[in-house]
Amino acid sequence: MKVSELKEGMLLRFKEPRIYKFLRDSNEDYWLDCGKFDPTQTLKWVEKGQPLMIYLGQKKMEDPSYYGGFFNVREVSIDGKVAWMWPDAWRYVEAI
Secondary structure (H helix, E strand, C coil): CCHHHCCCCCEEEECCCEEEEEEEEECCEEEEECCCCCCCCCCCCCEEECCCEEEEEEEECCCCCCCCCCCEEEEEEECCEEEEECHHHHHHEEEC
């Protein structure tokens, strides 16, 4: 999925079931970690599937994020939690 094609309120999901987890950045801000995982490793605190996500838009922050130092992040709502998506993670996502 191209980030330029995103519109607020779009329904999204992973192209195929995959492992994902939430990484706490600061305060109550989280990153959605859904990159490539090694299936031979035992992973704790992860979910697996194709949950529905709602694209919430882009957020401009006053201070850089802890992971990656981003000032502009794109937010999704997933499993009732607001999380930021890594720029390279959009390739795993499709619009519904």
